[in-house]
Amino acid sequence: MWKSLKLMVSFPICNKNVFRVHLITTGAVLYRIPLTWGQNKLPWKLLHAAMMLLSLILAVVGLCAVFDVHNAQKTANLYSLHSWIGICTAALFAMQWLLGFAGFLLPCSPVALRQLLKPVHVWLGSSILMLSVAACISGINEKLFFVLKAAVNGSQPYSSLPAEAVLANSLGALIVAFGLVVLMILSNGKWQRADPGPEDLTYTVRRKFPGSVLTQDSVLPLLYLYEFPR
Numbered sequence: 001m002w003k004s005l006k007l008m009v010s011f012p013i014c015n016k017n018v019f020r021v022h023l024i025t026t027g028a029v030l031y032r033i034p035l036t037w038g039q040n041k042l043p044w045k046l047l048h049a050a051m052m053l054l055s056l057i058l059a060v061v062g063l064c065a066v067f068d069v070h071n072a073q074k075t076a077n078l079y080s081l082h083s084w085i086g087i088c089t090a091a092l093f094a095m096q097w098l099l100g101f102a103g104f105l106l107p108c109s110p111v112a113l114r115q116l117l118k119p120v121h122v123w124l125g126s127s128i129l130m131l132s133v134a135a136c137i138s139g140i141n142e143k144l145f146f147v148l149k150a151a152v153n154g155s156q157p158y159s160s161l162p163a164e165a166v167l168a169n170s171l172g173a174l175i176v177a178f179g180l181v182v183l184m185i186l187s188n189g190k191w192q193r194a195d196p197g198p199e200d201l202t203y204t205v206r207r208k209f210p211g212s213v214l215t216q217d218s219v220l221p222l223l224y225l226y227e228f229p230r
Helices: 005-028 040-074 080-105 111-148 164-188
Strands: 204-208 215-220
Touching: 005 040, 005 111, 005 164, 040 204, 080 111, 111 164
Parallel strands: none
Antiparallel strands: 204 215
16 A cells, blocks of 8 residues: 555654644634635535545544554554544544534434534534544654664654654644644634524425415425425
């Protein structure tokens, strides 16, 4: 699958620290962008789901790359705290996406279920974000301890704080700061979408039967407001 061991080692680091965290945080704050307020929520909801799905795919590919790296280097799998956090994060992320798709995108999903799932979806999303940040910084620290060993590869030890350590520590600090800023945005009630989208409402559809003055009111949970023939 991988052309070189160097590429195989580098991909999980870039995948977790750049692509996944960026996609998760951008997708999480998508509804907090003022540009989306007052517009139809459905396109933004689809974009949110697509970004999260892409992040989930990258998570799966990254996990496969990690196992390939460990197997190629004859290293044990799933023994460190970093690996446990990463596996739990990926599993929760997959469950979160499936529940979100079933609860908020399927037209047959009842409104009561959406109202029940929404606070759980928001809380679980914030928890996954924090777990992703924890996985990133623990992975960076673990990699530094493995690589910066003077007795192994002639590099300066981690304790002497070489340039590689400064760069990696700075990256970890920026990831933590970025996660805290996103959590602040998510917890700010003033930045929440004020208007309920049409897909979140229950519509009353009035039909008039041919040759009769009677009408029938049907309350239907619809994703779209369909035009019924008169």
